[in-house]
Amino acid sequence: MTKPDQLKMFDLPDVEERVIDVPAEKPPAAPKRAGQRNRQPSLAVRQYEVRSGGDCFRVQAASPSAAKYIAFRFARSMGQYLYEGGFMAFVSGGLQVREERRSK
Numbered sequence: 539m540t541k542p543d544q545l546k547m548f549d550l551p552d553v554e555e556r557v558i559d560v561p562a563e564k565p566p567a568a569p570k571r572a573g574q575r576n577r578q579p580s581l582a583v584r585q586y587e588v589r590s591g592g593d594c595f596r597v598q599a600a601s602p603s604a605a606k607y608i609a610f611r612f613a614r615s616m617g618q619y620l621y622e623g624g625f626m627a628f629v630s631g632g633l634q635v636r637e638e639r640r641s642k
């Protein structure tokens with residue numbers, strides 16, 4: 539049970555004024571031109587050939603280092619690379635990467 543003295547703490551005076559919340563004004567958005575949209579920068583994806591030991595992988599990546607990592611993930615998922623050391627050991631084992639250039 540609560541005591542009457544404790545209830546006195548919660549007695550608040552009546553407020554006659556009404557409080558209205560006014561949202562902050564947002565700056566107007568810049569109008570877009572017709573046919574214009576936000577563009578996300580992207581890297582050109584190229585075809586790379588990655589050679590590791592006797593294995594050769596053809597992967598699509600944005601950079602040679604990304605091609606190495608994609609080849610490592612592919613080799614590991616296929617069960618061709620089961621050694622300790624992970625990606626760094628895979629790269630230090632004589633890895634060669636070259637971009638495939640095809641003429642159209």
